[in-house]
Amino acid sequence: MLCQECNERPATVHLTKIINGEKTILHLCDKCAHEKGEVFMMHGGAGFSINNLLAGLLNMESAFHTAQNTPFYQQSEPHCENCSMTYQQFVKIGHFGCPHCYEAFKDHLKPLLRRLHSGSLVHSGKIPKRMGGSIHIRKSIEELKLVLKEAVSKEEFEKAAEIRDQIKYLESQLDGYFQEGGN
Amino acid sequence: MSIERFLNQALSSWMSAEGPESDIVLSSRVRLARNISNYRFPTLFSSEEAKEIIDKVYNSVKNKVFPGIGELELLIMDDLQPLQKRVLVEKHLISPNLVDHATHGAVLLSENEEISIMINEEDHFRIQCLYPGLQISEALKTANAIDDVIEEYLDYAFDEKIGYLTSCPTNVGTGLRASVMMHLPGLVLTQQINGIIPAINRLGLVVRGIYGEGSEALGNIFQVSNQITLGKSEEDIVTELQSVVNQLIAQERGARENLAKTSSIQLEDRVFRSYGILSNCRIIESKEAASCLSDVRLGIDMGYIKNISRNILNELMIITQPGFLQQYAGGPLRPNERDVRRATLIRERLKMEN
Numbered sequence: 001m002l003c004q005e006c007n008e009r010p011a012t013v014h015l016t017k018i019i020n021g022e023k024t025i026l027h028l029c030d031k032c033a034h035e036k037g038e039v040f041m042m043h044g045g046a047g048f049s050i051n052n053l054l055a056g057l058l059n060m061e062s063a064f065h066t067a068q069n070t071p072f073y074q075q076s077e078p079h080c081e082n083c084s085m086t087y088q089q090f091v092k093i094g095h096f097g098c099p100h101c102y103e104a105f106k107d108h109l110k111p112l113l114r115r116l117h118s119g120s121l122v123h124s125g126k127i128p129k130r131m132g133g134s135i136h137i138r139k140s141i142e143e144l145k146l147v148l149k150e151a152v153s154k155e156e157f158e159k160a161a162e163i164r165d166q167i168k169y170l171e172s173q174l175d176g177y178f179q180e181g182g183n
Numbered sequence: 184m185s186i187e188r189f190l191n192q193a194l195s196s197w198m199s200a201e202g203p204e205s206d207i208v209l210s211s212r213v214r215l216a217r218n219i220s221n222y223r224f225p226t227l228f229s230s231e232e233a234k235e236i237i238d239k240v241y242n243s244v245k246n247k248v249f250p251g252i253g254e255l256e257l258l259i260m261d262d263l264q265p266l267q268k269r270v271l272v273e274k275h276l277i278s279p280n281l282v283d284h285a286t287h288g289a290v291l292l293s294e295n296e297e298i299s300i301m302i303n304e305e306d307h308f309r310i311q312c313l314y315p316g317l318q319i320s321e322a323l324k325t326a327n328a329i330d331d332v333i334e335e336y337l338d339y340a341f342d343e344k345i346g347y348l349t350s351c352p353t354n355v356g357t358g359l360r361a362s363v364m365m366h367l368p369g370l371v372l373t374q375q376i377n378g379i380i381p382a383i384n385r386l387g388l389v390v391r392g393i394y395g396e397g398s399e400a401l402g403n404i405f406q407v408s409n410q411i412t413l414g415k416s417e418e419d420i421v422t423e424l425q426s427v428v429n430q431l432i433a434q435e436r437g438a439r440e441n442l443a444k445t446s447s448i449q450l451e452d453r454v455f456r457s458y459g460i461l462s463n464c465r466i467i468e469s470k471e472a473a474s475c476l477s478d479v480r481l482g483i484d485m486g487y488i489k490n491i492s493r494n495i496l497n498e499l500m501i502i503t504q505p506g507f508l509q510q511y512a513g514g515p516l517r518p519n520e521r522d523v524r525r526a527t528l529i530r531e532r533l534k535m536e537n
């Protein structure tokens with residue numbers, strides 16, 4: 001098979017490209033494969049795995065950062081204070097060293113997470129029960145505000161007033177949290 | 184070992200019981216990835232940390248009787264024989280990763296094997312709930328209940344903004360992977376599946392064969408699961424998966440009806456030929472076995488074959504894998520010996536039906 005890019009040399013590299021979940025396979029020669037600067041990953045015989053996909057994304061991320069974001073003079077690599085994993089190590093293995101790595105690599109992670117999870121970066125699922133009531137209260141307030149909006153738009157003013165009272169109550173609880181120094 | 188006794192020991196409830204939409208959906212699985220704060224992930228943790236994690240997780244569920252589940256039993260990977268571990272993998276109770284790459288791996292198992300908690304694989308632990316048929320929400324409910332119990336004792340690695348922190352960024356947020364195993368012979372025979380898979384991928388879900396390598400799906404068995412774990416609630420993830428699965432069920436049923444209308448005799452012929460092979464073979468490779476099992480199962484679902492229970496597909500796909508065959512034989516087998524064993528096991532299992 002000839003390389004799809006130059007149609008000259010034999011295709012030796014088979015790349016899977018993923019954009020928004022759409023997969024295309026490209027057959028390229030070594031030279032053209034190197035010249036392509038997009039999101040690529042090696043396509044082995046056994047198909048692609050999520051880890052390959054991830055490694056591809058991460059490598060692109062790191063290339064991106066070296067090229068554009070990291071000023072020349074600032075050579076010190078980002079690393080996690082807690083487990084001392086460096087960002088380069090993370091890119092290589094695709095796994096974090098400890099929970100603190102997320103905070104340590106925060107700025108680098110956003111584009112990656114956005115790509116992996118189709119855009120959203122904010123957790124909207126379960127919250128551990130003991131994880132401080134304040135999170136739960138804030139979530140409830142958000143939810144109630146939506147209900148309130150709906151009630152108002154449907155002109156259900158009695159219901160809306162009730163909800164507003166609930167929100168006020170929760171907000172007063174939230175104040176209590178901060179005064180007591182809770183989380 | 185007699186086949187009855189072997190089956191008694193071998194079968195988990197999700198393989199032998201029937202659930203909703205059992206003619207197409209074989210099983211539903213929910214997995215929650217969780218980590219304990221102030222411990223490094225298995226990527227970097229020390230032996231001491233690993234052992235402490237096993238203790239902590241075990242202690243959080245020890246002596247607890249979960250309603251409808253019972254107590255959980257702890258199995259330490261290093262204490263098991265290679266064959267025992269392989270069988271656990273073949274039953275989908277642990278991952279190949281836990282066997283091959285984990286240090287200080289362990290698993291907590293419920294008696295009916297619907298619940299398994301893998302410890303020290305990629306994350307500190309992963310709660311898995313595996314039910315027969317289409318029961319994703321039920322599986323999520325059970326997994327959540329177990330998660331709540333463990334969370335009373337352990338401080339989780341959790342961030343208010345990005346949720347449950349996991350070793351791999353593909354799981355962060357809910358840590359939830361929900362998947363449904365489906366038998367889709369109608370969509371394969373009518374060649375609709377090739378168009379359907381990319382369409383489902385575009386929705387942020389993944390479809391793949393679970394037996395066989397690469398793109399082939401042995402036994403026409405496919406797994407549909409969510410890919411996105413961040414930014415959606417558990418309920419939304421499950422609802423979206425459920426709605427895609429419902430569409431697939433409708434399409435599969437439509438394909439089967441079409442086949443019955445347009446090529447009934449060809450289909451019947453195919454089903455009974457496969458039944459003939461399975462009941463008479465003396466040597467059979469896993470690929471041929473899977474394809475014949477799928478035909479026979481379709482024949483049962485469409486009423487061509489009567490008096491055979493549906494779950495033989497599920498059962499025999501599992502127990503004709505190499506680990507199980509060797510356990511049934513009571514020792515290691517070379518590949519050609521496995522093919523002979525596989526044939527014997529299938530014939531004997533079919534005889535039990537008559």
Ligand SMILES: [Zn+2]
Nearest residue numbers: 003006029032
């Ligand atoms: Zn080229």
Ligand SMILES: [Zn+2]
Nearest residue numbers: 080083098101
């Ligand atoms: Zn770290």
